[in-house]
Amino acid sequence: MQDLFYIKDVSRCVGKEVELRGWVYHRRRKGAVSFLVIRDGTGSGYIQCVFVRGELSDEQFEITDRVPLESSVLVRGVVREDRRAPGGYEILGSQIELIQEACDYPITPKEHGVSFLLDRRHLWIRSKRQRAILTVRNELLKAIRDFYDQHDFVLVDTPILTATFAESEVELFETEYFDLGKVFLTQTGQLYLEAAIFAFNKVYNLGPTFRAEKSKTRRHLTEFWMNEAEMAFYDNEMNMDLQEEFVEYIVQRTLERCRGELELLGREIAPVENVRRPFYRIEYSRAIEILREKNFDIEWGDELGGDEETAISMSFDKPVFIMNYPRGIKAFYMKLNPEDPRTVLNADLLAPEGYGEIIGGSQREDDYDCLIERISEFGLPVQPYRWYLDLRRYGSVPHSGYGIGIERTVAWICGIKHVREAIPFPRTIRRIRP
């Protein structure tokens, strides 16, 4: 097969005749010279093609002057360096073929509202900013997989259709499952990862999860991606140590590979560079004190809402763990704190700059009887958890794990305020298309 030319390789092709295949991003004409900026989706992805009347047929020159934006074209020409060209390289075009003429592309180089753009998300992802964000997402996911590979974790894919549910109050999407009644789209693969540590010791998953909550905030999607990890013989401290190493790695690796994208997005780089161990660790009780000092009307035992999380995360210049929440507001599977049984051995990690919770983690209850008690404390039926309880009967060990929200992490790294731009095709309460 013949090698295709890609814009990302342009610096290696100076002086060569190339065949560029891509889409018209921008068009200008100055008299007998017309300029087409073509993108092909590779690298930074844009190159200026220059066409001079007389150097190609009138018919072809006409195409360069008329071709609508986002039409697909093939351009033949010689690559050269030129200071006047954006990016420093351009193609002096000798031939152009219109592959398909785009008709009335709806997204123009001017401003559009978010609603308009989300209705055209299938086209919007071609834009510079959206490509930058999705590139960061891609590099972040690669960094996540590499981290686990380097730390002897095994990828265990957890099911999306499930019959059990881990946290009672969360609303789930339901569907009828043949003769077996109602099943749910998963909200977490954690219980399955807990089973898998007995086979592989350290495991992780990476995939979509679903919440039917009617949330309408910048932090929520109904379908979002989560990475969860579960480690045998880890206590809550070791769990936090690992999360620090993990977050530092994925953030710094992504920064290293996506500095250009972050600059394009206008992201301030210093706070991202500052994401280095150690992070801060405070008790839930201390968090309540801090909030009361800031005049929040909050009592020990209350949930931390969005505003509270923002206030705490703004108080620290690095991510901060909030440890040992009251047992009543966290999930049944979390191990009670032996030093203060009013609380559990957990930690939520809040990203700085007001981004709020990106990780929730805990040590799990590993004692059979305690777990049964906790299930009933939450008013949950024991039957669906029979297999999960088995794990406490056949070689139970102390273990811990966590889950990180991919879109929230992407939004934080990119410095964008809404998670819906951090996923290619967002699903929200009001949006299922495109």
Added chain:
RNA sequence: UCCGGUGUAGCUCAAUGGUAGAGCGGGUGGCUGUUAACCACUAGGUUGGGGGUUCGAGUCCCUCCACCGGAGCCA
């Protein structure tokens, strides 16, 4: 579900209760180095739907709808 906000040209937005406009985009023409090019001309509207007040409603009132933001809940 609750609270707040917004619906005017393809898009982004103006318009004291008194003739519905601009910029961009589209179309036509001009320009031999443009950088969101520029210049000239041009087409484009049941002001979200319905009802009401008024001599007169984009503007005020009622109602419905759609969307946005936030709360609750959560990653």
